Amino acid sequence: xxxxxxxxxxxxxxxxANSTLRCNFSDSVNNLxxxxxxxxxxxxxxxxxxxxTKQNGRLSATTVATERYSLLYISSSQTTDSGVYFCxxxxxxxGADGLTFGKGTHLIIQP
Amino acid sequence: xxxxxxxxxxxxxGMTNKKSLKCEQHLGHNAMYWYKQSAKKPLELMFVYNFKxxxxxxxxxxxxSPECPNSSHLFLHLHTLQPEDSALYLCASSQETGEGNQPxxxxxxxxxxxx
Numbered sequence: 001x002x003x004x005x006x007x008x009x010x011x012x013x014x015x016x017a018n019s020t021l022r023c024n025f026s027d028s029v030n031n032l033x034x035x036x037x038x039x040x041x042x043x044x045x046x047x048x049x050x051x052x053t054k055q056n057g058r059l060s061a062t063t064v065a066t067e068r069y070s071l072l073y074i075s076s077s078q079t080t081d082s083g084v085y086f087c088x089x090x091x092x093x094x095g096a097d098g099l100t101f102g103k104g105t106h107l108i109i110q111p
Numbered sequence: 112x113x114x115x116x117x118x119x120x121x122x123x124x125g126m127t128n129k130k131s132l133k134c135e136q137h138l139g140h141n142a143m144y145w146y147k148q149s150a151k152k153p154l155e156l157m158f159v160y161n162f163k164x165x166x167x168x169x170x171x172x173x174x175x176s177p178e179c180p181n182s183s184h185l186f187l188h189l190h191t192l193q194p195e196d197s198a199l200y201l202c203a204s205s206q207e208t209g210e211g212n213q214p215x216x217x218x219x220x221x222x223x224x225x226x
Contacts, residue, residue: 030212041148041199041220048214086154090212097167097207098144098156099215 002027002091006102013077014110021072021105023087031090032063033099034072038083046072046085077109114138117202117218124192125226132187132221134202142207143185144215145177148199160185161207189223197225 003026013019025032034046047054047061049070054061058078063070074081084106088099115136124130136143145157159167160179174196176188185202199222203215 031214033214035217041222043201043217043220045214045216050212088154088215097142097159097161098146098169098203099154100156101153103153 002029002089002100004087004089004100004102006085006087006105008105009103010106010108012108012110015077015079017077017109019074019077019107021074021085021087021107023070023072023089023102025068025070025087025089027068028092029065029089030092031088031099032070033088034061034070035086035088036081036083037086037104043086074107077107079109079111082107082109115202115204115216115218117200117221119221120219121222121224123224123226124189126192126194128192129188129190131189132200132202132223134185134187134218136183136185136202136204136216138204138206138216140204140206140216141182142205143179143182144203144205145185145187146201146203146217148201148220149195150198154201158187192223192225194225197223199223 005024032050036044051065058075060073084104086104088101146154148154158177178186199220201220202218205213205215
């Protein structure tokens, strides 16, 4: 099945800093999503982005499908941005119907 | 995500108990999913239902028994669980078009602890 790898695994930044999180995937995808999991376990949908670029406030994401990677940008980080960021993808080649998740990037924003 | 509701939010049960997790989606979707998130591990797909029919069982032990009576409701029946089954169980739904390219929406999860 499809492999999804995220980097870095951990990231500690000061409030106000910018960050880039990366997601590499091994096969063509027809679904790619970025999620933020808060300390209570809730998965918050950030972006549905199988290709192209999207922006939502301080967050933006870009997926280059031909090169099999996606990037999540967080600008002017706030302490509330802390948590785990997951990338998840679905194989376009007829693999599992569900999403395959990466191991996540654990982001800590210090005041 | 208020469109997908899971109950209960927390559940503590003994290994010999029988309990059920419930998921309801209010988004008019036709596909529903169960995922498991164990400590220090990524989310893992368990089951997929399309139009109430199970289309995927990701090698899940038989002590987990899913049920999908209609496109809006999904259950996970639990019996004789093991301590390693303690995890966060997440339900999701999506509108499947046959091309698999629609986003999935997740509930808040049920945190299960097995004593």
